[in-house]
Amino acid sequence: MKIIPLLALTALVAGCATVPPPPTGPRLDHSLTSRAQSDRIKYVIVHYTVSDLPRSIKTLTTADVSAHYLLTDTEQPFFYTLVDESRQSNHAGYSSWKIYNQLNSASIGIEIVNPGFKETAQGRVYAPFSQAQIDQLILLLKDIVKRHNIPMGNILGHNDIAPQRKQDPGPMFPWKQLADAGLIPWPEASRVAARVPGFQEQLPDVLWFQRKLAEHGYAVPQNGELDQATRNVISVFQTKYRPSLYDGTPDAETAALLDVLTTPLPVIPAAVSAPVTAPAAGVPAE
Structure with a gap:
């Protein structure tokens, strides 16, 4: 008669040993996600x-x-x-x-x-x-x-x-x-060539170059002066898009390249076709 309680006690102790310890970290629910997020790498x-x-x-x-x-x-x-x-x-x-x-x-x-x-x-x-x-x-x-x-x-x-x-x-x-390879945008050569004569006739002032460079993405002064900082930025732009000459001088070709890169092509709306109606009975279709 004394063996049965001892066996029951042994089973109880064994069962307690398998109970997991209480969690020590935060309780997290991963079932929801936010729409307002983006990749860190940009x-x-x-x-x-x-x-x-x-x-x-x-x-x-x-x-x-x-x-x-x-x-x-x-x-x-x-x-x-x-x-x-x-x-x-x-x-x-x-x-x-x-x-x-x-x-x-x-x-x-x-x-x-x-x-x-x-x-x-x-x-x-x-x-x-x-x-x-x-x-x-x-x-x-x-x-x-x-x-x-x-x-x-x-x-x-x-x-x-x-x-x-x-x-x-x-x-x-x-x-x-x-x-x-389709990895970076590039100024279309024909659009650049079409703009060069106009800029040769009248070159924009330095502030125009500074504003266009900033619009493209560069950190550049906006003081209207051709200082060394501005020349440095122009030179960097030229090394990418016109590596044959990158002296930092704001010339007509540089202006044309900048203008094309910062002026998107106009969006031409698609032509809307007139609805096709069935010919009247007895009238041959054209």
């Missing part, structure tokens, strides 16, 4: 490293600067993934584009191994990028754009977002190839 910023591959790796993995991706300059280029896209990397620094400042928090940074430039007796000479590097870059950009729904105008150079202190990726970077 921009992609392209850089060059100004060094060879070993030094680029050391700088981007041990110093205070970083990037999400590092594209090598090997015979068959590939990407090192240094920072997960879900985390912020320190690649943009003090930066601005349109309504955004400090773009580290809203962008993906891509560094390309490239020596940058060297000063010579004939002036500053920039190093080219290999076609293999550009091919790999376009593949990655297409993937990022698709996953994060990046708008066409939001793939930028470091010099676009920091024109007073940065030159990369420089005038040798082939932005037109990115445009041909």
